[in-house]
Amino acid sequence: xxxxxxxxxVVRRVAQSVFTLFGxxxxxxxxxxAIPGDQITANLGTEAAALTPDQRAALESYYxxxxxxxxxxxxxxxxxxxxxxxxxxxxxxxxxxxTLQALPVTFELAVLSILLALVIGxxxxxxxxxxxxxxxxxxxxxxGLAGLSVPAFLLxxxxxxxxxxxxxxNPNGEPFARFFDDPLLNLQQMLLPSLVLxxxxxxxxxxxxxxxxxxxxxxxxxxxARAKGVPARRLQIRHVLRNALVPxxxxxxxxxxxxxxxxxxxxxxxxxxxxxxxxxLGIQQNEYALVxxxxxxxxxxxxxxxxxxxxxxxxxDPRVRAA
Amino acid sequence: MSNxxxxxxxxxxxAMSLALAxxxxxxxxxxxxxxxxxxxxxxxxxxxxxxxxxxxxxxFPWRATxxxxxxxxxxxxxxxxxxxxxxxxxxxLAESWEVSPDGLTVTFQLREDVTFADGSAFDSEDVVFSxxxxxxxxxxxxxxxxxxxxxxxxxxxxxxxxxxLSTPDSGLxxxxxxxxxxxxxxxxxxxxxxxxxxxTGPFTFEAxxxxxxxxxxxxxxxxxxxxxxxxxxxxxxxxESSIVSAMQSGNVQMAVFDDPLVAxxxxxxxxxxxxxxxxxxxxxxxxxRRGPLADVNARLAIQCAIDRQQVLDTAALGEGxxxxxxxxxxxxxxxxxxxxxxxxxxxxxxxxxxxxxxDGFALDTIVSQGEYATSVNEAQNLQAQLAEVGIELTFTxxxxxxxxDRWIAADFDAAVALNGGRPEPDGMYGRYFTSxxxxxxxxxxxxxxxxxxxxxxxxxxxxxxxxxxYDQVARHLEDNAAWVWLFTSYTYTVTTNTLQGFVPxxxxxxxxxxxxxxTG
Numbered sequence: 001x002x003x004x005x006x007x008x009x010v011v012r013r014v015a016q017s018v019f020t021l022f023g024x025x026x027x028x029x030x031x032x033x034a035i036p037g038d039q040i041t042a043n044l045g046t047e048a049a050a051l052t053p054d055q056r057a058a059l060e061s062y063y064x065x066x067x068x069x070x071x072x073x074x075x076x077x078x079x080x081x082x083x084x085x086x087x088x089x090x091x092x093x094x095x096x097x098x099t100l101q102a103l104p105v106t107f108e109l110a111v112l113s114i115l116l117a118l119v120i121g122x123x124x125x126x127x128x129x130x131x132x133x134x135x136x137x138x139x140x141x142x143x144g145l146a147g148l149s150v151p152a153f154l155l156x157x158x159x160x161x162x163x164x165x166x167x168x169x170n171p172n173g174e175p176f177a178r179f180f181d182d183p184l185l186n187l188q189q190m191l192l193p194s195l196v197l198x199x200x201x202x203x204x205x206x207x208x209x210x211x212x213x214x215x216x217x218x219x220x221x222x223x224x225a226r227a228k229g230v231p232a233r234r235l236q237i238r239h240v241l242r243n244a245l246v247p248x249x250x251x252x253x254x255x256x257x258x259x260x261x262x263x264x265x266x267x268x269x270x271x272x273x274x275x276x277x278x279x280x281l282g283i284q285q286n287e288y289a290l291v292x293x294x295x296x297x298x299x300x301x302x303x304x305x306x307x308x309x310x311x312x313x314x315x316x317d318p319r320v321r322a323a
Numbered sequence: 324m325s326n327x328x329x330x331x332x333x334x335x336x337x338a339m340s341l342a343l344a345x346x347x348x349x350x351x352x353x354x355x356x357x358x359x360x361x362x363x364x365x366x367x368x369x370x371x372x373x374x375x376x377x378x379x380x381x382x383f384p385w386r387a388t389x390x391x392x393x394x395x396x397x398x399x400x401x402x403x404x405x406x407x408x409x410x411x412x413x414x415x416l417a418e419s420w421e422v423s424p425d426g427l428t429v430t431f432q433l434r435e436d437v438t439f440a441d442g443s444a445f446d447s448e449d450v451v452f453s454x455x456x457x458x459x460x461x462x463x464x465x466x467x468x469x470x471x472x473x474x475x476x477x478x479x480x481x482x483x484x485x486x487x488l489s490t491p492d493s494g495l496x497x498x499x500x501x502x503x504x505x506x507x508x509x510x511x512x513x514x515x516x517x518x519x520x521x522x523t524g525p526f527t528f529e530a531x532x533x534x535x536x537x538x539x540x541x542x543x544x545x546x547x548x549x550x551x552x553x554x555x556x557x558x559x560x561x562x563e564s565s566i567v568s569a570m571q572s573g574n575v576q577m578a579v580f581d582d583p584l585v586a587x588x589x590x591x592x593x594x595x596x597x598x599x600x601x602x603x604x605x606x607x608x609x610x611x612r613r614g615p616l617a618d619v620n621a622r623l624a625i626q627c628a629i630d631r632q633q634v635l636d637t638a639a640l641g642e643g644x645x646x647x648x649x650x651x652x653x654x655x656x657x658x659x660x661x662x663x664x665x666x667x668x669x670x671x672x673x674x675x676x677x678x679x680x681x682d683g684f685a686l687d688t689i690v691s692q693g694e695y696a697t698s699v700n701e702a703q704n705l706q707a708q709l710a711e712v713g714i715e716l717t718f719t720x721x722x723x724x725x726x727x728d729r730w731i732a733a734d735f736d737a738a739v740a741l742n743g744g745r746p747e748p749d750g751m752y753g754r755y756f757t758s759x760x761x762x763x764x765x766x767x768x769x770x771x772x773x774x775x776x777x778x779x780x781x782x783x784x785x786x787x788x789x790x791x792x793y794d795q796v797a798r799h800l801e802d803n804a805a806w807v808w809l810f811t812s813y814t815y816t817v818t819t820n821t822l823q824g825f826v827p828x829x830x831x832x833x834x835x836x837x838x839x840x841x842t843g
Contacts, residue, residue: 049764
């Protein structure tokens with residue numbers, strides 16, 4: 001068993017991942033403390049100037065800022081290993097609880113966005129590739145360019161504002177509904193944000209699909225298949241697309257990883273209580289433990305997605321399995 | 324039966340057309356009228372949703388400084404005194420009070436029919452506990468300095484509290500009316516209150532979903548007139564334009580904005596926008612203890628080189644009023660009483676020459692980016708105006724943490740700031756401009772004359788006399804160009820037309836949620 005794992009490089013990958021995560025932990029810890037101000041000034045603003053030294057000392061001890069940096073770092077890391085992600089003074093609840101609330105929301109949003117992106121991106125990419133440099137290629141390219149260049153905040157704000165003022169449709173104005181509490185409202189609330197995100201993510205998927213399909217289409221086996229009389233549609237999907245899937249899967253995995261990091265802007269505009277907003281609020285309030293732990297969770301998710309993408313290659317492409 | 328149905332139908336049609344007539348256009352109210360567009364009275368009941376951009380950052384009243392936290396908690400907790408809609412002091416948990424002839428003993432008579440949300444009774448023990456805890460530095464209460472002149476708090480009986488002061492303090496009663504001096508139950512702890520506020524206000528805390536909402540419910544045991552609304556939900560919608568959308572779709576019925584551009588988008592026949600002048604003020608803070616600014620003539624040169632109306636027009640679309648130092652209605656400073664009430668470049672150059680700096684000087688200025696919408700535009704306009712007399716204002720917009728760090732350390736020649744105002748001028752400026760004030764290092768200016776004036780202001784009890792003294796304070800500040808006061812701006816309270824009886828206040832308080840209700 002262990003031999004197979006070692007042989008397949010799984011042990012090496014896991015070791016690398018742990019090393020990466022430790023690096024992330026160090027960087028976040030240092031960067032956070034490089035931000036001017038601390039939780040006291042973030043909380044009190046300019047009123048912090050009126051604190052007497054004794055008041056300040058009382059607050060530093062309350063927030064744990066009076067500990068030496070190394071104690072803070074290893075104390076936090078030790079807690080993480082025991083499953084204690086810290087406590088948010090602002091929300092008055094544990095970071096683990098907050099994360100358990102926010103992560104599924106972000107995960108759902110990411111899955112829906114990726115699905116939409118694939119539904120838009122792959123067919124358009126194939127369409128573009130089917131006749132390069134033609135009018136239909138140009139159309140696909142323009143859609144791709146728009147997806148890349150229209151800022152999410154613009155699209156999101158416009159959609160919300162037009163739908164709300166013209167049609168009174170604004171599910172995101174309701175309190176956020178979790179999927180298992182109210183699936184119908186939840187999906188309505190996820191509709192616009194996943195459209196906006198999906199449109200943005202569709203662009204790179206479209207471009208990757210186009211390039212990969214064009215590359216495969218010029219391969220010898222495609223010409224052979226066509227000569228054998230394989231119908232065009234079957235040729236495109238079973239032969240060309242199937243062989244073009246590896247780069248598309250890579251791009252999709254990468255984008256999915258980013259989405260798990262939280263789409264801060266879209267979460268803000270549509271009031272989606274996801275992981276991106278949790279990090280943003282934490283940074284604004286200088287809540288060190290909250291930001292450190294959440295970023296670590298995001299990094300872990302990213303690493304896992306990459307690992308899964310690698311596994312997916314083996315299913316898509318038997319040649320990877322053999323190697 | 325069928326007749327009854329018909330009457331109901333006719334009634335409904337009449338009611339609908341009345342409602343339509345009442346909201347045929349989007350009215351824009353002047354200050355404080357609170358929107359009385361419809362003749363119909365607000366009814367008891369109903370659930371109000373207020374859109375806010377962020378969660379309260381604490382539920383502990385003694386340490387709340389964030390706008391959302393302060394005004395939410397103001398509805399849950401009670402204070403000894405309160406302010407009415409004109410910012411005049413009125414009784415709160417204290418029914419009445421008396422000051423001894425020497426001004427050193429204050430006796431509060433407390434209400435006797437008051438209970439906390441958890442059902443426990445309120446009495447003098449709670450007041451003593453609260454005021455003593457706030458005075459204790461280990462509590463780190465932000466309003467501890469308001470009680471600086473209090474030397475002892477005693478409770479001779481359950482409905483009487485006696486404060487002993489070191490020196491007279493006429494400002495005390497107005498300054499007690501802040502949620503930072505809320506009276507807590509002596510059985511409570513900070514830890515418990517962080518998750519379950521327990522006050523004597525018109526609303527009680529019902530529920531909180533972190534980052535999403537806080538819900539209050541009417542306190543039926545409230546000592547005053549009970550509120551009309553059943554519940555008030557503060558719903559977190561981080562993006563202001565999304566709040567406007569949620570109002571247009573009817574999910575949210577009330578919101579308060581600072582940015583006129585956002586308020587302008589809230590156009591709908593169903594919405595009313597009310598402009599309320601604010602006590603907070605936009606100012607160019609000068610640090611009179613640094614470099615050339617130590618010379619009063621250099622500061623006066625800046626004062627004379629600035630057209631305040633131009634700053635207001637270019638940075639804030641003219642939405643505001645040019646102001647002197649004191650912004651509260653009862654003590655308002657006259658902006659025309661200052662040196663160079665209108666821009667006077669020749670006079671500015673004369674001052675520069677008197678300061679021995681005919682070619683001007685450099686002004687290292689801090690500007691906060693993101694805290695409020697107009698900061699950078701104000702700095703750019705000031706830069707352009709001052710350049711005309713050779714004063715070179717340089718600034719880098721700072722992220723709020725960096726700004727606060729430098730502001731606290733007084734590490735600047737000048738600061739473009741939006742400072743909070745208070746109804747009572749001693750509470751507003753005593754801490755900045757008396758030599759032992761806890762913000763004097765940041766204010767960068769003090770003088771024996773000012774110390775004397777502030778001391779007189781605290782001893783005077785006659786309102787006219789106090790007004791005269793604080794006029795002199797304002798005059799002294801401007802004659803010496805301690806800072807350059809620019810303008811005050813508005814808040815924009817957007818409400819659906821069916822919400823009546825809410826009165827926005829100049830200090831931003833939402834206390835009149837207690838009189839708000841929906842019509843029909």
